[in-house]
Each structure stands twice: as C-alpha cells, then as structure tokens.
Amino acid sequence: MKKEILLTGDRPTGKLHIGHYIGSLKNRVELQDQYNSFIMIADQQALTDNARNPEKIRNNLNEVALDYLSVGIDPSKVNIFVQSQIPELHELTMHYLNIVTLSRLKRNPTVKNEIKEKNFNESLPIGFLIYPVSQAADITAFKATVVPVGEDQIPMIEQTKEIVRSFNSIYKRDVLIEPNVLLPEKGLGRLPGIDGKAKMSKSLDNAIYLSDSPDIIKKKVMSMYTDPNHIRVEDPGNVENNTVFTYLDAFCSDKLQLEEMKEHYRKGGLGDVKVKKYLNDILQAELEPIRNKRNYYEKHLDFVFEVLKKEV
Ligand code: ATP
Ligand code: MG
Numbered sequence: 001m002k003k004e005i006l007l008t009g010d011r012p013t014g015k016l017h018i019g020h021y022i023g024s025l026k027n028r029v030e031l032q033d034q035y036n037s038f039i040m041i042a043d044q045q046a047l048t049d050n051a052r053n054p055e056k057i058r059n060n061l062n063e064v065a066l067d068y069l070s071v072g073i074d075p076s077k078v079n080i081f082v083q084s085q086i087p088e089l090h091e092l093t094m095h096y097l098n099i100v101t102l103s104r105l106k107r108n109p110t111v112k113n114e115i116k117e118k119n120f121n122e123s124l125p126i127g128f129l130i131y132p133v134s135q136a137a138d139i140t141a142f143k144a145t146v147v148p149v150g151e152d153q154i155p156m157i158e159q160t161k162e163i164v165r166s167f168n169s170i171y172k173r174d175v176l177i178e179p180n181v182l183l184p185e186k187g188l189g190r191l192p193g194i195d196g197k198a199k200m201s202k203s204l205d206n207a208i209y210l211s212d213s214p215d216i217i218k219k220k221v222m223s224m225y226t227d228p229n230h231i232r233v234e235d236p237g238n239v240e241n242n243t244v245f246t247y248l249d250a251f252c253s254d255k256l257q258l259e260e261m262k263e264h265y266r267k268g269g270l271g272d273v274k275v276k277k278y279l280n281d282i283l284q285a286e287l288e289p290i291r292n293k294r295n296y297y298e299k300h301l302d303f304v305f306e307v308l309k310k311e312v
Contacts, residue, residue: 006031007144007179009040009083012060013050014202015209016067018283019191021290022250023150023184029072031148031182037078038142038312039068044083044090045134048127049118049203065304067210070294079312083138086312092137097130099166100159105129108155117204136160140176148182151189152199157181188250196225196243208283210290217287221280226272233271244275251282 008028010016016025028039041064046057061082068080083089105111111132115124135156139147140163147157157179164176183189190199193206200207208220226244230237239245239262252258261278264270297304 003034003036004146005038005142005144006035006146006148006182007038007040007139007142008148009042009138010064011042011046011202012057012064013046014060014207015063015211017200017202017207017209018247018251018287019150019200019207020067021071021210022188022191024148025068025071025073027148027182027184028078029074031146032074032077035146038144039073039078039080040083040138041065041081041308042083042138045131048125048131051125051127061308062301062304063211065308066294066297069297069304069307070210070290072293075307075310079310080307081310081312082308086141089134089137089141092141093130093134096133096136096163096167099163099170100130100133104159104162105132108132108159110152110155132156132159133163136163139179140164143177144179145177146182147179148184151183154181154183191250192243192246194220194224194243196241210287211294212287213291214284214288217283218280221276221283222273224276224279226275230265230272234268236268237265237270237272239265244272244279247279248275248282251279251286 006028008024010020010024028037031037041061043057043061046060047054050057065080069075073080106129111129115128120128132155136159139157139160147153149157161178164178167176168174192198193200193204194208195204195206197204197206208217212220221244224244224247225242227238227242229235245262245265248258248261261270261275265275
C-alpha cells in the first residue's frame with residue numbers, strides 16, 4: 001500500500017530545544033516508518049525575521065540537521081531537505097499570494113502574537129506577514145496529508161486548507177490536497193519557557209536545548225519559574241501554571257509518583273529545590289543519549305552535509 005505523505009519542518013534560527021522534542025520531534029521519529037516523510041529546514045522562512053542576520057541562519061542549518069540525527073530521525077527513511085534549495089516552492093508561494101487577502105493574513109493569531117513579541121510595529125517585513133502562505137506552498141507542493149506540529153501551527157494549517165479550497169474552486173481542478181494537522185498528545189503542544197512564558201522558543205532565549213551540557217541543564221532547571229506565592233517550604237503551592245510541574249507532566253513517566261508530589265506540593269511541605277532536582281534527573285536521563293549521538297555526528301559532519309545535499 002502506498003504510504004501517506006507527511007511534511008513538517010523547523011526554522012534554523014537556533015538549535016532545537018526540549019519543546020521541539022516533546023511537541024514535534026518525538027512524533028516524527030515514531031511516524032517515520034508509517035509515512036513517506038519530508039522534513040524541511042525552513043531557512044527561507046527563518047530569513048523573514050532575520051534578513052539582516054543571514055549568518056545566523058546559515059550557521060544553524062547544520063545545527064538543526066545535527067539535532068534531527070541526534071533524536072533518531074533516520075535519513076534512510078526520511079527525506080531531509082533545505083527549503084531555499086527548491087525554487088518551485090517560491091514560485092508556488094507567488095501564485096498563492098494572489099488568492100489570499102491582506103486582512104486574512106493579519107487575522108492569523110500566531111502571526112499576530114509573534115509580531116507583537118518581536119516589536120515590529122511599522123517595520124514589519126512583508127515576508128514575515130506572508131510566511132503562512134509560503135508554508136502552504138511547502139505542504140501542498142509535496143501533497144502532504146499529515147503535518148505533525150505544535151499547537152502554534154494550527155492557524156497555519158487552517159490557512160493552507162483555505163488556500164487549497166480556493167485554488168481548487170477557482171481553477172476547477174482537484175490538484176491540491178487538504179492536509180491534516182497532527183498534534184502531540186494532549187497538553188504537549190506548547191511547552192512554556194523556563195521563564196514561565198507561554199512558549200519555549202529559540203528566539204526568546206528561554207529554552208533548554210537538546211545539546212545543552214549537563215551543567216547548563218541543571219543551571220536552567222534550578223532557575224526555573226515556579227509558583228511565585230510558594231515562598232516557604234511549608235506554604236501550600238500551586239501546580240497549575242507552575243512550569244516545573246508542566247515539564248514533569250511532559251517528561252515524567254512515573255505518573256503515580258508525580259501525582260503524589262503534586263498533592264504534597266499543594267498541601268505544603270515540598271520545596272521547589274526538591275521538585276527541581278527530580279525534574280533535573282529526569283531531563284538528564286532523557287537528554288544524555290541524544291547529546292551523545294550528537295557528539296558522534298559532530299565528528300562526522302561529512303555525513304551531515306551528504307544528508308542535506310541529497311535530492312528530494
Ligand atoms: P522561532 O522562535 O525562531 O520561531 P521556534 O522555537 O518557534 O523558533 P519553529 O522552528 O518555529 O521553532 O517551530 C518548529 C516546530 O516546533 C513547530 O512544529 C512548532 O509547533 C514546534 N514548537 C516550537 N516551539 C514549541 C514549544 N515550545 N512546544 C511545543 N512545540 C513547539
Ligand atoms: Mg516559531
């Protein structure tokens with residue numbers, strides 16, 4: 001039976017972090033046998049808010065590829081490619097731009113939020129505003145039906161679906177295929193930053209990277225945002241909106257133990273340091289094999305370049 005096509009990707013704006021891992025990378029590894037997968041390093045999209053800093057994007061191309069290999073994305077099963085190397089994607093974007101309105105683009109909640117976060121004001125690059133259209137081109141060019149992404153990408157897939165419907169209806173052909181978004185398990189679609197901000201993001205400097213050393217991981221965990229009203233150990237604490245517990249929900253497999261800890265924290269008598277140490281142990285165990293694999297590929301960069309050069 002012919003496999004369905006899966007497409008997803010990442011902007012090479014920095015190394016990948018545990019938010020990517022839980023929100024998207026883990027899923028991709030699990031799905032790589034089931035689907036005909038295309039994974040794109042979206043360098044063109046990354047330039048939409050980094051036009052004056054192209055070296056950053058160039059340097060992070062390899063870093064993202066290294067992260068892919070380190071989490072177990074297997075280039076013999078998955079087509080890994082670089083967005084800018086496929087000119088047809090840009091051509092298709094131009095066609096789609098004629099069937100999308102400015103007001104529709106301005107309504108996209110994720111883009112709206114990012115514009116605010118980045119303080120663009122009047123200097124908003126047009127390329128940034130239209131990046132959901134370029135994502136529609138990426139997805140439809142490969143006829144992808146499955147797009148595994150984090151929650152922030154839901155509006156992009158909605159935009160893609162609309163473009164597919166408009167295009168097929170205007171040109172009276174069923175050439176384009178509507179994709180479906182595949183979200184990670186409930187609650188894992190948007191890991192907050194260590195500062196407690198709504199989203200861990202490479203651009204917000206609030207991430208634990210897959211490549212961080214054990215010392216850095218520990219430092220970041222110990223500095224994490226918790227319940228600001230949980231001042232003394234004996235104070236009752238809040239586990240909701242408490243980043244340390246959100247991470248434990250995402251990474252701790254011993255759910256029974258976790259429930260007991262939450263109960264204890266709520267009642268009072270469980271200190272932040274203890275909870276953070278528990279989280280640190282879990283993250284260290286999860287990230288060590290990933291980091292080791294990365295170290296291996298860092299010493300075999302020729303292999304990484306070959307993967308990026310392969311035609312898709
Ligand atoms: P940037 O800040 O440059 O936009 P980013 O950290 O948002 O970087 P992207 O490359 O934009 O990362 O996103 C790649 C994929 O990772 C998308 O599918 C996105 O939904 C997912 N993702 C990004 N951040 C998180 C997060 N904090 N939690 C879960 N999934 C995430
Ligand atoms: Mg992003």
